[in-house]
Amino acid sequence: MTLSEIADGLEVTASQRDRGVAVADDTETPLVDRLAEHADDLPCTPEATATLVDAYTAGRSVGDAAREAGVTPMTGAKALHRCGVEGVCPLAPTRREVVRDWLDGRIARSEAVALAGGDEADFALATYVETHDPPSEIVEAVDAHVAGSAPLGGGSAGSAGPAGSDGDALGGALGSPDGLR
Numbered sequence: 337m338t339l340s341e342i343a344d345g346l347e348v349t350a351s352q353r354d355r356g357v358a359v360a361d362d363t364e365t366p367l368v369d370r371l372a373e374h375a376d377d378l379p380c381t382p383e384a385t386a387t388l389v390d391a392y393t394a395g396r397s398v399g400d401a402a403r404e405a406g407v408t409p410m411t412g413a414k415a416l417h418r419c420g421v422e423g424v425c426p427l428a429p430t431r432r433e434v435v436r437d438w439l440d441g442r443i444a445r446s447e448a449v450a451l452a453g454g455d456e457a458d459f460a461l462a463t464y465v466e467t468h469d470p471p472s473e474i475v476e477a478v479d480a481h482v483a484g485s486a487p488l489g490g491g492s493a494g495s496a497g498p499a500g501s502d503g504d505a506l507g508g509a510l511g512s513p514d515g516l517r
Contacts (some may be wrong), residue, residue, distance in 0.1 A: 364484075370477035377471050379414040380407045386481075388412050389419055393482055398424060410461060417465050420475030425465045426458040435462045 371382035378385050386406040386433060391401035402412030413424045425432065431452045450460045470491035 354358055367477065367481040370481070373473065374471060374474050374477075377474060378418055385415045385419065385487070388415050389421075389478055391416065392421065397439050410457065413461055414464055416470075418468065418470050418474055419472040419478040421478075425462050427452055427454055427462045432462055434464065435459065435466050439463070439466060 357512060367386040368382050371378065371385050375382050380388075384407050387405040388401045388407070391404045392398065396404070398413050398416065399409045402409045403414075407415070416424045427435065431454070434443070434448050434451045437443050438445055443451070449456065452459055452462065454462070
Protein backbone atom coordinates (compact mmCIF):
# COMPACT_ATOMS: atom_id res chain seq x y z
CA MET A 337 0.00 0.00 0.00
CA THR A 338 1.42 3.37 -1.00
CA LEU A 339 1.21 6.63 0.89
CA SER A 340 -1.18 8.10 -1.68
CA GLU A 341 -3.53 5.12 -1.18
CA ILE A 342 -3.45 5.62 2.59
CA ALA A 343 -4.15 9.34 2.25
CA ASP A 344 -6.94 8.84 -0.30
CA GLY A 345 -10.18 10.19 1.10
CA LEU A 346 -8.62 12.11 3.98
CA GLU A 347 -9.72 15.69 4.39
CA VAL A 348 -8.92 18.49 6.77
CA THR A 349 -11.90 19.37 8.98
CA ALA A 350 -10.27 21.85 11.34
CA SER A 351 -8.28 24.97 10.66
CA GLN A 352 -5.01 25.95 12.24
CA ARG A 353 -5.14 28.77 14.77
CA ASP A 354 -3.06 31.82 13.98
CA ARG A 355 -1.02 32.50 17.12
CA GLY A 356 0.56 35.66 15.81
CA VAL A 357 4.17 36.56 15.35
CA ALA A 358 6.77 35.22 17.74
CA VAL A 359 8.14 37.89 20.04
CA ALA A 360 11.86 38.53 19.89
CA ASP A 361 13.70 41.19 21.83
CA ASP A 362 17.24 42.28 21.24
CA THR A 363 17.14 45.60 23.09
CA GLU A 364 18.91 44.07 26.09
CA THR A 365 16.96 46.40 28.37
CA PRO A 366 16.60 44.64 31.72
CA LEU A 367 13.05 43.67 32.70
CA VAL A 368 13.34 45.78 35.85
CA ASP A 369 13.85 48.91 33.76
CA ARG A 370 10.89 48.07 31.53
CA LEU A 371 8.66 47.44 34.53
CA ALA A 372 9.77 50.64 36.30
CA GLU A 373 7.69 52.66 33.84
CA HIS A 374 4.59 50.77 35.03
CA ALA A 375 5.36 50.46 38.75
CA ASP A 376 1.98 51.94 39.72
CA ASP A 377 0.23 49.05 37.95
CA LEU A 378 2.10 46.36 39.91
CA PRO A 379 1.29 45.04 43.38
CA CYS A 380 5.00 45.01 44.32
CA THR A 381 8.21 46.69 43.22
CA PRO A 382 9.54 46.23 39.67
CA GLU A 383 12.58 44.46 41.15
CA ALA A 384 10.41 41.95 43.01
CA THR A 385 8.24 41.46 39.92
CA ALA A 386 11.27 40.77 37.72
CA THR A 387 12.56 38.26 40.27
CA LEU A 388 9.11 36.60 40.36
CA VAL A 389 8.99 36.31 36.57
CA ASP A 390 12.50 34.87 36.35
CA ALA A 391 11.91 32.36 39.16
CA TYR A 392 8.47 31.31 37.94
CA THR A 393 9.54 30.88 34.30
CA ALA A 394 12.52 28.85 35.52
CA GLY A 395 10.02 26.32 36.89
CA ARG A 396 9.59 27.32 40.51
CA SER A 397 6.18 27.42 42.16
CA VAL A 398 4.42 30.70 42.88
CA GLY A 399 5.26 30.30 46.58
CA ASP A 400 8.95 29.62 45.94
CA ALA A 401 9.17 32.49 43.45
CA ALA A 402 7.48 34.81 45.97
CA ARG A 403 9.92 33.82 48.72
CA GLU A 404 12.83 34.51 46.38
CA ALA A 405 11.35 37.92 45.55
CA GLY A 406 10.68 38.73 49.22
CA VAL A 407 6.91 39.06 48.88
CA THR A 408 3.93 37.04 50.10
CA PRO A 409 2.62 34.26 47.84
CA MET A 410 -0.63 36.23 47.36
CA THR A 411 1.30 39.30 46.19
CA GLY A 412 3.44 37.08 43.99
CA ALA A 413 0.38 35.55 42.34
CA LYS A 414 -1.13 39.00 41.81
CA ALA A 415 2.08 40.29 40.22
CA LEU A 416 2.39 37.26 37.95
CA HIS A 417 -1.23 37.74 36.88
CA ARG A 418 -0.55 41.41 36.07
CA CYS A 419 2.40 40.20 33.96
CA GLY A 420 0.05 38.05 31.90
CA VAL A 421 1.05 34.70 33.36
CA GLU A 422 -1.75 32.18 32.90
CA GLY A 423 -2.79 29.71 35.56
CA VAL A 424 -2.16 31.63 38.78
CA CYS A 425 -5.86 31.77 39.67
CA PRO A 426 -6.64 28.90 42.07
CA LEU A 427 -10.23 28.52 40.85
CA ALA A 428 -11.36 26.68 37.75
CA PRO A 429 -13.10 28.72 35.04
CA THR A 430 -16.58 27.56 36.08
CA ARG A 431 -15.90 28.53 39.69
CA ARG A 432 -14.63 31.91 38.51
CA GLU A 433 -18.10 32.44 37.07
CA VAL A 434 -19.38 32.34 40.66
CA VAL A 435 -16.95 35.15 41.52
CA ARG A 436 -18.25 37.14 38.55
CA ASP A 437 -21.82 36.53 39.74
CA TRP A 438 -20.88 37.95 43.13
CA LEU A 439 -19.13 40.92 41.55
CA ASP A 440 -22.24 41.59 39.46
CA GLY A 441 -24.38 41.50 42.63
CA ARG A 442 -26.37 38.41 41.67
CA ILE A 443 -25.43 36.41 44.79
CA ALA A 444 -24.21 37.13 48.30
CA ARG A 445 -20.51 36.94 49.11
CA SER A 446 -20.93 34.12 51.65
CA GLU A 447 -22.86 32.09 49.08
CA ALA A 448 -20.23 32.83 46.42
CA VAL A 449 -17.38 31.69 48.67
CA ALA A 450 -19.24 28.48 49.46
CA LEU A 451 -20.10 27.81 45.81
CA ALA A 452 -16.58 28.60 44.60
CA GLY A 453 -15.27 25.82 46.80
CA GLY A 454 -12.01 27.46 47.80
CA ASP A 455 -11.01 29.21 50.97
CA GLU A 456 -11.05 32.96 51.63
CA ALA A 457 -7.57 33.42 50.14
CA ASP A 458 -8.52 31.59 46.93
CA PHE A 459 -11.67 33.68 46.64
CA ALA A 460 -9.72 36.90 47.22
CA LEU A 461 -7.15 36.03 44.54
CA ALA A 462 -9.89 35.04 42.09
CA THR A 463 -11.60 38.37 42.79
CA TYR A 464 -8.34 40.20 42.07
CA VAL A 465 -7.89 38.27 38.81
CA GLU A 466 -11.45 39.11 37.74
CA THR A 467 -11.10 42.82 38.55
CA HIS A 468 -7.54 43.54 37.34
CA ASP A 469 -6.69 42.87 33.73
CA PRO A 470 -3.00 42.56 32.86
CA PRO A 471 -1.82 45.84 31.27
CA SER A 472 -0.69 45.15 27.71
CA GLU A 473 2.55 47.12 28.15
CA ILE A 474 3.58 44.91 31.09
CA VAL A 475 2.57 41.73 29.28
CA GLU A 476 4.59 42.76 26.21
CA ALA A 477 7.66 43.57 28.33
CA VAL A 478 7.47 40.21 30.12
CA ASP A 479 6.84 38.29 26.89
CA ALA A 480 9.83 39.97 25.26
CA HIS A 481 11.98 39.21 28.31
CA VAL A 482 10.94 35.57 28.41
CA ALA A 483 11.44 35.21 24.64
CA GLY A 484 14.84 36.87 24.92
CA SER A 485 15.92 34.48 27.67
CA ALA A 486 14.75 31.38 25.80
CA PRO A 487 17.42 29.01 24.45
CA LEU A 488 17.14 30.43 20.93
CA GLY A 489 16.95 34.06 22.03
CA GLY A 490 19.74 36.35 22.99
CA GLY A 491 17.83 39.12 24.78
CA SER A 492 18.36 40.28 28.33
CA ALA A 493 19.47 36.94 29.74
CA GLY A 494 22.77 36.99 27.88
CA SER A 495 24.34 33.89 26.43
CA ALA A 496 23.49 31.63 29.33
CA GLY A 497 20.03 30.14 29.15
CA PRO A 498 17.68 29.91 32.10
CA ALA A 499 18.74 26.33 32.84
CA GLY A 500 22.39 26.89 33.58
CA SER A 501 25.14 29.36 34.09
CA ASP A 502 27.61 27.68 31.74
CA GLY A 503 25.80 28.76 28.56
CA ASP A 504 24.12 25.39 28.06
CA ALA A 505 20.50 26.42 27.54
CA LEU A 506 19.22 22.86 27.93
CA GLY A 507 21.13 22.27 31.15
CA GLY A 508 23.09 19.33 29.73
CA ALA A 509 19.93 17.39 28.92
CA LEU A 510 21.19 16.33 25.49
CA GLY A 511 24.68 15.31 26.51
CA SER A 512 27.73 15.67 24.34
CA PRO A 513 27.71 14.74 20.64
CA ASP A 514 31.09 13.06 21.22
CA GLY A 515 29.38 10.43 23.33
CA LEU A 516 27.23 9.34 20.37
CA ARG A 517 30.11 7.85 18.36
